[in-house]
C-alpha cells in the first residue's frame with residue numbers, strides 16, 4: 001500500500017496493522033452515522049493491541065469512550081488512553097437469554113467476537129453500528145436477531161488484511177489513513193511510542209510476574225530432568241551389578 005502523504009515509514013510501522021484496523025473501525029462507524037454527540041462508544045478487548053489504539057483514537061476524536069477489559073490492572077492504562085468508563089467483561093455483556101436490554105452504546109468496536117459480541121448487541125442504541133474486527137474470544141456468534149429487527153442495528157465486518165491486495169481498495173484505504181491521521185501525522189508515532197511505554201510500565205509488572213513464574217517452572221523442570229539423568233547414569237549396567245548392589249546396600 002502506498003504511504004499516504006505526510007506519513008513516513010517509521011510512523012507507518014508505529015501505526016502497524018493494529019492501528020490500521022482500529023482506524024478502519026472508527027471510519028466504518030462514522031460512515032454509518034456515528035458522531036461524538038451520539039453517545040458512548042464501547043471498545044471491547046480494550047487493553048489489547050487493536051483495542052488500545054481504538055480507545056486512544058476515539059478519545060482523541062472527541063468520543064465518550066468506554067473500555068471493556070478483563071484486566072483490572074489495565075484500568076490506569078485505559079484511563080490514560082482516554083477511556084471515560086471502564087467495564088469488566090461481565091459488566092459489558094447482557095445477561096444470557098436477554099436479547100434486548102436498555103439502550104446504551106451509540107457504537108462499538110469489537111475486537112473479541114464470540115460471546116462478547118453476542119453480549120454487546122442487546123445494548124446497542126437504535127440504529128447504532130458495531131464494527132467487528134476480531135475473534136480473540138471465539139468464532140461463533142449465536143446471537144438473537146431481535147436487536148437487528150427491533151432496533152435496526154448494523155454489524156460491519158472489517159477485512160483489512162487483504163485490502164491492499166485489491167487495487168480498487170488501495171486508493172480509499174490510503175485516503176482513509178490520510179484523513180484520519182493527517183491531523184496527527186507528526187504526533188502519532190510519538191503517541192504510540194508513549195502508549196507502548198505506558199503499557200510496558202503498567203502491564204510490565206504483571207508480565208514480569210509471569211516471566212518469573214515461567215523461569216521458576218523451567219528451573220524446576222531442569223532440576224527434575226537433572227535428577228532423572230543422574231539416576232539413569234547410576235543405573236546398574238546389568239543384572240549382576242544390580243544383584244551386587246542389592247547385596248551391599250549401595251543401590
Ligand SMILES: NC(=O)c1ccc[n+]([C@@H]2O[C@H](COP(=O)([O-])OP(=O)(O)OC[C@H]3O[C@@H](n4cnc5c(N)ncnc54)[C@H](OP(=O)(O)O)[C@@H]3O)[C@@H](O)[C@H]2O)c1
Nearest residue numbers: 017018021045046047048049050069070111134135136137
Ligand atoms: N493486531 C492486528 O494487526 C489485527 C489486525 C486485524 C485484526 N486483528 C484481530 O483483532 C483481534 C484483536 O487483536 P489484537 O492484536 O488486539 O489482540 P490482543 O492484543 O491479543 O488483544 C485481544 C484482547 O481481547 C480480549 N480477549 C482475549 N480473549 C478474550 C476472551 N476469551 N473473552 C473476552 N475478551 C478476550 C483481551 O482484552 P482485555 O485484556 O482488555 O480483556 C485481549 O487483550 C484479534 O482477533 C486479531 O486477530 C488484529
